[in-house]
Amino acid sequence: MEFNYHIEGGDFSRAGSASSEIKKILKQLNVDSRVIKRVVVALYEAEVNVVAHAREGEMRVMIGVDVIEATIADKGPGIPDIALAMQEGYSTASPRVREMGFGAGMGLPNIKKNCDRLDIESVVNAGTTVKMTTFFTG
């Protein structure tokens, strides 16, 4: 099964709606609640990153028998130094994003913690693609 969602940059009123839809679908599929939490927390962090840091993006989620693969691709400033961005505490978030309780520089490390495989590709001034894989078993 494949699902696609559009993510609008800067629109915090809708941030999380795509991840929320995936959560509902995984619940209906009776996926273990701990797995659901890992998946949706990682998706939500990636979704909020598009809203907070990029112009717009697409979330594509493929759900297989024992695996979920999600690709969040955005158009935006890109990440010049991915290793640096992966460090806990590194953030370029605006004051507006911080007022909403984000911008601690914990999102990318938290995505890594919550999925089994993480791939980030980024081109400066073009965009960022985050690909995460989580297995339902083990």
Added chain:
Amino acid sequence: MTLEEIIRHLDAEVILCQHAPEKEVKHAFAADLMSDVLRLDTNEVMLITGLAHPQVIRTAEMADISTILFVRDKTVTPGMIALARESGVTLLRCGQSMFQACGTLHAAGLQPVF
């Protein structure tokens, strides 16, 4: 501690109740930083926060948090209530400061996450 005991200890207002009053709340976590909330491994946590924004509800939904307590009589908008209803989150509000609310509940036996 049960939901109803929490409400009684703080004289809290129930903005939206989606659980039985006898529902057991074992742990609480206080934060205004959603990034911190998203890093919790524990389930069945009540979130105590001074941040009133739709993203607080979304964060609770993703983190499997079923109850949010807003301190200092924060304004909870109809949009936030609608979001909470959709995701099954109970919303409480009290007039105390974050420190006071946490102190009262801790003294009454509500446990921290870590």
